[in-house]
Amino acid sequence: MTKMRSIAVLGVVTLLALMTVSTAASASPREIYADFADNGRLDQTYSASDLRKALADTTIQGYGKPTVKAGLRPAIQKQLGVVGKSSGGTLPFTGVDLALLTAGAGLLLLFGLGFRRLGRARS
Numbered sequence: 001m002t003k004m005r006s007i008a009v010l011g012v013v014t015l016l017a018l019m020t021v022s023t024a025a026s027a028s029p030r031e032i033y034a035d036f037a038d039n040g041r042l043d044q045t046y047s048a049s050d051l052r053k054a055l056a057d058t059t060i061q062g063y064g065k066p067t068v069k070a071g072l073r074p075a076i077q078k079q080l081g082v083v084g085k086s087s088g089g090t091l092p093f094t095g096v097d098l099a100l101l102t103a104g105a106g107l108l109l110l111f112g113l114g115f116r117r118l119g120r121a122r123s
Helices: 002-025 029-039 048-056 058-063 072-080 096-122
Strands: none
Touching: 029 048, 029 072, 048 072
């Protein structure tokens, strides 16, 4: 029994170690910004997912003040290899999805009330 317990503990520790390493190995958007802010270029090589997270980060894009004219966004796009490609953009929020969710929730409530009334009538 103790051998089985030690194998289970070793498995849990290994799983936790693997989860910690994957989190620690990724670069945060602030680290990417700090790398850019020190000399105006990205000195390290970052993974594509880290660079996409930095592009989508609102604090860096909205409030970060790069000291170089080129800016952080073009530097990240250059490292991603998307320079010169025009992005199609996204559609603005119209509220249709919110209206559909509300209508679906209302429909579920009506079904629930109907089933409740049906259940009372039979008992």
